[in-house]
Amino acid sequence: MSEHEATTIPEHLQPVAAALRDRYPDLSITPKPGDWLEVKVEADASPEFFRYIKDTPGLGFDYLLDVTAVDYINEGKLQVVYHLARMGADARKRGKLVVKVDVPRDNARVRTVVDIWPTADFLEREVYDMFGVVFEGHPDLRRILMREDWVGHPLRKDYVDHRPKRTRVTR
Amino acid sequence: MGLITHEAVPGVVTTSLRRLLNWSRKSSLWYMLFGIACCAIEMMATGASRYDFDRFGMIFRASPRQSDLMIVPGTVNEKMADRVKVLYDQMAEPRWVLAMGGCAINGGPYHGEYNIVDGVDKVIPVDVYVPGCPPRPEALMHGVLLLQDKIMREGIEIPAPARR
Ligand code: SF4
Numbered sequence: 001m002s003e004h005e006a007t008t009i010p011e012h013l014q015p016v017a018a019a020l021r022d023r024y025p026d027l028s029i030t031p032k033p034g035d036w037l038e039v040k041v042e043a044d045a046s047p048e049f050f051r052y053i054k055d056t057p058g059l060g061f062d063y064l065l066d067v068t069a070v071d072y073i074n075e076g077k078l079q080v081v082y083h084l085a086r087m088g089a090d091a092r093k094r095g096k097l098v099v100k101v102d103v104p105r106d107n108a109r110v111r112t113v114v115d116i117w118p119t120a121d122f123l124e125r126e127v128y129d130m131f132g133v134v135f136e137g138h139p140d141l142r143r144i145l146m147r148e149d150w151v152g153h154p155l156r157k158d159y160v161d162h163r164p165k166r167t168r169v170t171r
Numbered sequence: 172m173g174l175i176t177h178e179a180v181p182g183v184v185t186t187s188l189r190r191l192l193n194w195s196r197k198s199s200l201w202y203m204l205f206g207i208a209c210c211a212i213e214m215m216a217t218g219a220s221r222y223d224f225d226r227f228g229m230i231f232r233a234s235p236r237q238s239d240l241m242i243v244p245g246t247v248n249e250k251m252a253d254r255v256k257v258l259y260d261q262m263a264e265p266r267w268v269l270a271m272g273g274c275a276i277n278g279g280p281y282h283g284e285y286n287i288v289d290g291v292d293k294v295i296p297v298d299v300y301v302p303g304c305p306p307r308p309e310a311l312m313h314g315v316l317l318l319q320d321k322i323m324r325e326g327i328e329i330p331a332p333a334r335r
Contacts, residue, residue, distance in 0.1 A: 146286060147250055154285040161285060163249075166293035 013037055013095045019058050024049070038098045046101050047111040053084065053097065054116055060090035061097050064117035067124055069131040071105070073157040078108045080133055103133065105156075112138040130155040189326050196239070196265060197322040200315070203238035204231040205258065208245025210272035210305040217308035227315060235261040240318070241295075244305075246274040246281055247288045259295040267322070269314055270297045273304045280304065 009017050009031045016037060017029050030038040041049050053061045065083035072079060082099040101110055112135040113120045124135040125144040132153035135141055143150060151162050186194075202224075206214060218224045218231060232238045235258045247255060259268070270291050273279025278289035288294060298321060301314035 150249075159285065166288065168290070168292050169294060169296050171296040 007031070009037070010035075010095075012093070015058055015093075016095060016097070019056060020053070023052055023056075032098065035095050036098050037095060038100065040100050040102070043101050043103050043110050046099075047113070047116075049099075050082075050113050050116050053099075058090070060086050060088055060093075062090075062117075063087040064113070064119050064123070065096070067113075067120055067127055069127050069133055069155075071131060071155065071157045073105070076105050077102050078105050078131055078133060079103075080110055080127065082113070108133040109136055110134075111136050114138055129153065132156060187327075190323075193323050193325055193327070197319040199228040200240045200267070200318070200322075201232045201238050202229055202240040202242050203235055203258065203262070204233045205235075205241065206244045207247065207251055207255075208272075208274060210244035210274065213305040213308060214242055214244040214271060214311065217311045222308040222312065224312075224315075227312075227319075229315070235259075236263060238262055239265065240267045240269060242269045242271050242311075243275040243291045243297075244271040246279070247291045247294065248286045249288060250286075252288045252291075252294045255291060256294050265325075267298045267318055268295055269299045269301060269318060271301050271303075271311060271314070272306055273302060276300050276302060 009029065013031065013035075020027055020029060020039065028040050032038050053059045061084040063085045065085055066081075067083075068081050070079045070081065080101045080103060082101075084097040084099065086093060086096075103110055108131070110133060112124060114124065114135075115137070121138075121140070122144060124133075124138055125140070125142060127133050128135060128138075128141055129143040129145050130153055142148065146154065152159050206212075216222060218229075224230070229240075235241075239262075241259060241262065243255065259266070268291070270276050274281060274287075275291045275297075278284070278287050281287040282289055291297060299314045299318045301310050303310050306314070
């Protein structure tokens with residue numbers, strides 16, 4: 001833990017933490033530098049949780065900044081990370097939310113959030129492409145960056161490059 | 172210019188057809204309007220008024236079928252490689268390729284990455300390599316002058332270094 005890291009939840013984020021604890025008493029909530037609150041959620045609880053943080057007045061996290069993932073290969077898990085902010089009625093309230101969902105590496109599946117935040121469409125396709133996380137219920141889960149016939153998911157730490165060696169072309 | 176001027180008859184120039192062809196080709200190198208990464212910005216700067224490619228007879232064409240020179244300004248990734256090849260195949264002979272920047276030469280800062288073709292010369296033949304990240308317009312112009320040298324020597328035996 002860095003020395004700059006806040007250990008207590010700052011005052012302006014207290015209502016957020018309170019609203020979260022209200023519904024999920026056991027939730028681990030950690031403040032992070034840069035006005036972030038970090039929350040860890042179980043994969044099977046996540047769809048309902050995301051609905052809650054978007055629709056509850058006082059929370060109102062209606063803007064999905066990013067979906068990404070981290071490969072913790074030594075622990076055999078992938079961590080799907082959601083970054084959330086507020087743009088609607090609660091836009092003037094400071095503070096952002098980072099939600100982390102752990103899934104096993106060999107069966108990486110989470111529910112899609114496209115029905116909650118439509119912007120998740122491309123973001124989840126990228127995480128699928130790079131990490132092989134399957135987003136169940138996604139309307140169009142195809143690769144987005146790599147070629148469609150690509151083998152493997154390049155940002156996994158055990159990714160093996162299967163490409164044949166190319167040689168120099170001359171006239 | 173390599174032309175043989177005939178002092179005896181004013182206004183008359185004798186040369187070989189080969190030289191005349193090469194001279195006209197090198198003097199109107201139309202390059203393709205095409206950029207694939209950050210180096211393209213520097214290529215645009217070279218084409219714009221401050222450095223002014225026009226004075227070499229170089230103007231960009233928005234169609235590969237009207238282009239003589241393909242400047243490859245940027246990172247060639249696996250998806251783009253097929254497109255670069257298609258564009259090259261659409262260009263009419265004679266055609267030349269200039270690899271601009273570290274990326275187009277051998278992958279540059281992305282050498283060995285999972286989605287990067289390590290140099291555009293793995294896809295199409297390259298005539299001139301201009302190193303840099305990105306190369307300055309001066310470097311790109313130097314590359315073009317080298318290419319002009321090369322064009323002047325095409326089909327003719329001139330001991331290198333050739334005279335401009
Ligand atoms: S060589 Fe450098 S400037 Fe040029 S495309 Fe590559 S990274 Fe960008």
